[in-house]
Amino acid sequence: MEGVSVFIPAYNEQQILKTNTLKLISYLRGLGRPFEAVIVDDASTDATRDISLELADDIREIKYIRCDVGPTYRGNLYQILPEAEYEIIAYLDADLSTPLRFLNPLITFLDGGYDIVVGSRHLSESRIERGVKRRMASDLFKHFMRLYFGSEIRDHECGFKAFKKEKLLPLLKEMEYDGVLPRKMFYDAELLLRAQIKDYLIKEMPISWRESEKSAVSLWDQLLLLPYALTLRFRL
Numbered sequence: 001m002e003g004v005s006v007f008i009p010a011y012n013e014q015q016i017l018k019t020n021t022l023k024l025i026s027y028l029r030g031l032g033r034p035f036e037a038v039i040v041d042d043a044s045t046d047a048t049r050d051i052s053l054e055l056a057d058d059i060r061e062i063k064y065i066r067c068d069v070g071p072t073y074r075g076n077l078y079q080i081l082p083e084a085e086y087e088i089i090a091y092l093d094a095d096l097s098t099p100l101r102f103l104n105p106l107i108t109f110l111d112g113g114y115d116i117v118v119g120s121r122h123l124s125e126s127r128i129e130r131g132v133k134r135r136m137a138s139d140l141f142k143h144f145m146r147l148y149f150g151s152e153i154r155d156h157e158c159g160f161k162a163f164k165k166e167k168l169l170p171l172l173k174e175m176e177y178d179g180v181l182p183r184k185m186f187y188d189a190e191l192l193l194r195a196q197i198k199d200y201l202i203k204e205m206p207i208s209w210r211e212s213e214k215s216a217v218s219l220w221d222q223l224l225l226l227p228y229a230l231t232l233r234f235r236l
């Protein structure tokens, strides 16, 4: 069985990082495949660094990578993913908005031949606890991606995804010019558009999602990405 590298993007997560990382480790131990858990910290200003260093010291399978420039929302995370030790790459939110029991099904779809599996909050079997404002924004974005880009995916933005490393690397390479164009949350959407152009096999999997109150993402910030998103159609 292929090993899995699970990434945990973390920005100021001192409250929950230790407990949830330990939960993740014990879950992964139960899967019977080689694994690592990699905390990717984008210049947190709280104790995230100390907590992560301690975890990495204590537990062999935990690694800690700190980026000095951040927060970038997704930019740094995607630059770090190629450092994965194993053939399957997954990431999830530090607050475990999607319960861990969905992780094995997510990975298993890759074993079954899919190239990318995305957790989705927009399928009829998905179970979502989310504020009205963010739900509406997410619905609007879903329609935008379908109507403007013809995307067949409903939830591009969910922080619960898995990839075959060999398929992800060429996509990241294509997107390398990112240096001058901070895509932030739009990174995921662009990646999935490019994956569809390459005819990758993509599975959208229903999940549960319970949003915690803390959020690093502002809707206003996302709106500022609109010029980038509108012009992307001509660059693809």
Ligand SMILES: Nc1nc2c(ncn2[C@@H]2O[C@H](COP(=O)(O)OP(=O)(O)O)[C@@H](O)[C@H]2O)c(=O)[nH]1
Pocket (backbone or CB within 6 Å): 008, 009, 010, 011, 012, 013, 040, 041, 042, 070, 071, 072, 073, 074, 076, 077, 092, 093, 094, 095, 097, 159, 214, 215, 216, 217
């Ligand atoms: N590495 C990194 N992680 C981040 C950044 N912003 C948020 N995160 C992490 O990404 C995950 C999702 O963030 P969250 O604020 O809950 O986003 P939301 O669920 O979309 O509101 C959490 O694990 C955060 O700690 C960032 O700029 N860099």
Ligand SMILES: [Mg+2]
Pocket (backbone or CB within 6 Å): 093, 095, 097, 211, 212, 214, 215
């Ligand atoms: Mg969240």
